[in-house]
Amino acid sequence: MEHLKIFRWLLDVDSIWPVPIGASKSAQSTAHWATVKATSHALALLTDGERAKALRFYRPSDAKLSLGSNLLKHRAIANTCQVSWSQAVISEGANKKPCYKPVAPSCKSLEFNVSHHGSLVVLVGCSGEDVRLGVDVVKMNWDKDYNTVMKDGFEAWANVYESVFSDREVKDIAGFVPPTRGTQQDEIRAKLRHFYAHWCLKEAYIKMTGEALLAPWLKDLEFRNVQVPLPASRMNASGQSGSDWGQTCADVEIWLYGKRVTYVRLEIQAFREDYMIATASSSLEVAFSAFKELDVERDVYPFQER
Template identity: 70%
Template sequence: MVMNGPKVFRWVLDVELLWPTPPDGTNGLQPSAREATARWASGKESQYALSLLTPGEQAKVLRFYRPSDAKLSLASCLLKHRAIATTCEVPWSESTIGEDSNRKPCYKPSNPEGKTLEFNVSHHGTLVVLVGCSGGDVRLGVDIVRMNWDKDYATVMKEGFQSWARTYESVFSDREVQDIAHYEAPEHDDVQDTIRAKLRHFYAHWCLKEAYVKMTGEALLAPWLKDVEFRNVQVPLPTSLVVDGAPEVNLWGQTCTDVEIWAHGNRVTDVQLEIQAFRDDYMIATASSHIGAQFSSFKELDLEKDVYP
């Protein structure tokens, strides 16, 4: 594939250690989730970050019950503002985040001659991912998933993998459900490793479909969801499974690009789609409506240096 299309930048921000909650002053009593988020928002670092958002965005962040969810929402807003301000060369105060007709976040410059930006954001676990591209000639979608090993493994062992897979029949086509339910994982000595391989295959399906759907601007409730299916889904391996030595030196694993997209029985050939492993439990899928888009490597951002104005 000749990469002569638009340049797509890709950012990752880990919020795990950002905006800590101030010490608990409740004399050991367990606060409610709402109280925990309010206490988190009272911290000096949280207050500064929140001050960079509009009142409406602040309210949206503070509607979350758990501080962990509020942090992801806060980071998502900050990355959108940074992407708009940097790419479109406008002051932070003018990096207004809007919504299109499908309620997909977008940027509409107040000046008709101003630069535009196509972007999409996803978050899961402690990571927030943003992909973006200058101009409006391409549509982008991104999704990140974090495997919930303990919860999923317990459910699979109780119900059986095929039964567990069929709980997602509303999202996947009949063929996809069969592919997931009957996936033959590479042989492992440990049954847990076999189940993990099957779960990674499921999450790869989920991540790819979500990225594609987000690219179109519609949600997983799209009426045509089951009519779009992914075939030849390859599962990107984390670095720890493909290299010897110290995988912590490079946390990015394999990238897979050979997935086939089919819609209403016809092969879709005008979408570029890839999925990459990160750490041992994350996968990130990127979708572009432009074949030949130049996907950058993912850049892990530093809040102070790369995000704050």
């Protein structure tokens, strides 16, 4: 598998397909948003089912993520499998995980996974069927979580997630001591970032397996030595200063049923101030490429539509 490489894409939909300036609050619906020329053009590139799914969201912000997710899937299939846009059909595999099913055994195949949160859509992919992939992007919800922690305490807040994490992980999350001292607000923010790092890593691993957060072995999957990646703003000049991309951490230990898992590549990277992205691969031999930030007009839309 030396010739393989895992590509990673990021699309920020925040400024794409905007709702018209000056529109009244009642017009901020997805139905109104869909009539805008740029939006209707993008929606027309989806299948009827994909378009209907996107338009079921009440808020345009959610519809944008659905639209962007499907566009990235089509582009990844078309590029990797060398098929036309109309032939880049998104199917469902086991556990309804999106996949591409080649029309013939001789055709190229693709493994991919997508995640979206906030205004970001991320996709990871690799040619062939030898590697399984999972990705998760998470945006920290500072205000909501901070208020809850201040009201109930951090330990009580962490215990809400005891069905997702092992007993050791819950204890680790609840008892985390930030490496640097600061104000009470700084301490809580650091503890929340540590929690979100745990969450992001677990999601990526589970998605790699094709399971969901209802997997019966969820509490038997445990992450130790979880490092929280620093955002770019806190890195020194030698570490991507001036970039949106922060630190990458790849030293996490994976344990399942009490045994160390050593055959999975797993890393987490900070993006801007509030995002973290975790990527999981079933192969240690295939390298991760750096994330590529895409321009929807230049990099995503079908060539004849640009």
